Amino acid sequence: MALNILVIGGVALGPKAAARAKRLMPDANVTMIDQGTYISYGGCGIPYYVGGDVAQMDGLRTTNAGVVRDEAFFENVKDVKAICHTRALSIDRRSKTVLVENTQTGEQSSMPYDKLVIATGSSPRIPPIPGNDLKNVTSVTCLEAAQAIQQQCAANKMEHAVIIGAGFIGLEMAVALADMWGIKVTVIEMLDQILPAQLSYNFAQIAKHDLEELGVTVLCGESVKELKGDENGAVCQVVTDKRVIDADQVIFSIGVTPNSKIASDAGLLCHPRGGIIVNTHMQTSDPDIYAGGDVVVVRNLITGDFAYLPLGSMANRQGRVIGTNVAGGQATFEGVVGSWCVKLNQMYASGSGLTLRQAKAAGFDAIEVSMEGADKAHFYPGHDNASLNIVVDRQSRRVLGIQGMDTDGGTIKARTDAVAALLQSGKPTIDDVSNLEVCYAPPFAGAMDVINAVANVADNVVKGLHKIISPDEFLKLWENRAENGYFFVDMRPTKRGKPVEERHPGEYLSLPLEEFKARKHEIPTDRPLALVCSSGTRAYEVQLKLREMGMDSVNCAGGFTTLRKRGDEEKF
Known part of the structure; x- marks a missing residue:
């Protein structure tokens, strides 16, 4: 008897698992359902569609050959029955059926399975603040929302967008709106830096300055308290704990939560903070039910703890593992280390x-x-x-x-x-x-x-050979030099360091590395020393020489190259 494989969810993991299972088990009946209008699209490409890099929305839905991946495509090419506008309501593990609802008619029916794949993905976090239901307040995790924003931009109906949250999608959307459409954009992040889960504080300052050079306003350490609407019920202002900002579009980008309720309601093992727990074969606590993508938690291979990593690349890799295993294979997905990349401005x-x-x-x-x-x-x-x-x-x-x-x-x-x-x-x-x-x-x-x-x-x-400090620590020493008594030595070529010395006599010395041997006597021996050069390398050489002379010093990591990237060079 042919195996019935039912896949709930048709964006990233679902199509990969369905197609893989059908290739390995051609006689299986593979059905994929999704509650949306569009299936099998690159959600991570949404900001690039809004920003014009992807000319048409269908570009996010096509194969390498330019064929749109719709229901007919899966039916005719993959031999997978794809059904849109169909929401899974509950799972009956005893009878091995899923109760589903047609989102257009409300009609309910039951679908049987021998093997079930849960690929329900995630939902955007929307904070419970007043005004979050106003018009022109949205997230951009689906094609429908992206299309609405793109059309609004094209019709010149957006002047000032406020993006709440400084994660990947939020920053990519900020660049898309500011660069392509010339829209005034403000990004608000509750924590003290952008990309707080990905970047060091130092690198976050580089990223922030890069966005600011495009004209994007970045506000960190600030919380949104309320959204205010106009007489038509559309958002017009964002109220934070520090200011009021005019806005005719608000985009929430504060992360997502796994759509794992259908699994927990069915008695499957889930993490206390959400997300289905699976083994290395991507099986849930029910061996006939598999799950992956944004709806699961997996092992972090560095810490050994559970990790939540909602990325399309991971969903596709896991989809192949699941497709292999529902067809009788023994593929494994051991865990993640959390690899990522993002394009900002320059x-x-x-x-x-x-x-x-x-x-x-x-x-x-x-x-x-x-x-x-x-x-x-x-x-x-x-x-x-x-x-x-x-x-x-x-x-x-x-x-x-x-x-x-x-x-x-x-x-x-x-x-x-x-x-x-x-x-x-x-x-x-x-x-x-x-x-x-x-x-x-x-x-x-x-x-x-x-x-x-x-x-x-x-x-x-x-090994203690290099005493390095962060740019922020270096800047703090510089700003408080009158109190701490630090003397600053610049190893860059004279044409770069001398102008700074002339602005700060008695506090700053331009001493190129090549001149150190002849001029080392100019360095005071009774004051703490802070060294800097273009990248940190030349200053390290001098630090070693000073140590031989019995003099201690600190070196600014990345030197003036990093300070320039952060927009801090002008402080000198």
């Missing part, structure tokens, strides 16, 4: 593993080390400085995470992917990254790649 960012905050919360004796290095050979035309941040456990030297930012997205993603592979396969150390074999040619990298270099810096820091 900058691209990527990361994998834990941030410093996350590492400390997980109980590691963690530190982070940042540096700037050429993303290609320094002599090759068109090279730029990549910013890299590595998180390590001080005692074990274990690498826990990596983050990077660059104007070349492919460049920084390649470095991140290399470390992600190490994190996924074991417990890499500083030495593993320092000696990581990567491709080399001047158009692609320096002979000592930046990914190796950041591990070398971490090695020096852990």
Whole structure:
């Protein structure tokens, strides 16, 4: 008898699981239902459709050959019966049926299964604040909402958008609206930085400045209290704990919650904070029911704890595993390390593993080390400085995470992917990254790649050879120099450091590395020293020389390259 495979959800994981199962078990009856109008689309591409990079909405729904993935496509090409406008209401595990409802007619019916796949995804978080139900208040997690916003932009009906939340989608939407449509955009983030779950505080300041250069206003450490409407019931103002902002469009982007209620109601094991718990075969606590994508929690391979990672890439990988297993296979999905990437304005960012905050919360004796290095050979035309941040456990030297930012997205993603592979396969150390074999040619990298270099810096820091401080710590020393007595030494070429010295005589010395031997007597011996150069490398050389002379000092991580990327260079 042919196996009945029923898939609930048809956006990312559902289609992958359904198609994979049908390929491996051609005689199975595979049915996929979804409550929406559109199925099998790239939700992560929504900001790029709104911003014009993807010209037509159907571009998010097509195959590589340009064929739209609709119900007819799955029926005719994949031999999968796809049914839209059908919502799953409940699961009866004893009778192996799912109660469903036609969202257009309200008609209910029962659908049988031998194997069930739950791919119900997630729902956007909407905070319970007054005015959240006003017109022009939305999220952008589905194609219908994206289409409405795009049409509003095209009709010149949007002047000032406020985006609440500074995660991936929120920032991508900010860039799309400001860059393509010239709309005034304000981003409000409750925490003290943007991308709080992904970036170090230092890199978040680089990202913030990159957005501000596009004209986007970024407000961190600020909470939205109320949305006010006009006489037509449309939003017109956003009230925070610090100000009132005019707005004719509000977009919530404060994360999502897993749609796991149907599973918990059926008695399946779920995490207390939501999300279905599955094993490495993506089975739920019922061996005939599988789940994946945004609706599940999985193991974090670094901490061993449960993790929630709502990403389309993970959903697709898990979908293949589930499709294999419902067809009788034994594929596994061991867990995640949390790899991501995002395009901002001129900058691209990527990361994998834990941030410093996350590492400390997980109980590691963690530190982070940042540096700037050429993303290609320094002599090759068109090279730029990549910013890299590595998180390590001080005692074990274990690498826990990596983050990077660059104007070349492919460049920084390649470095991140290399470390992600190490994190996924074991417990890499500083030495593993320092000696990581990567491709080399001047158009692609320096002979000592930046990914190796950041591990070398971490090695020096852990061994006590390099005393490094963050740009924020350096700025604090500078702002409070009258009280703390610090003297600042700049190792950059004279043309860069001398103007700063002239503005701050007696506090700042321009002393290029090449002149150190002849002029070291100019450095005061009775004051604490803070060193800085373009990227941190030249200052490190001087720090070693000063130590030989019995003089202690601190070095600003990333030097003026990082300070410039943050918009802080003018403070000097």
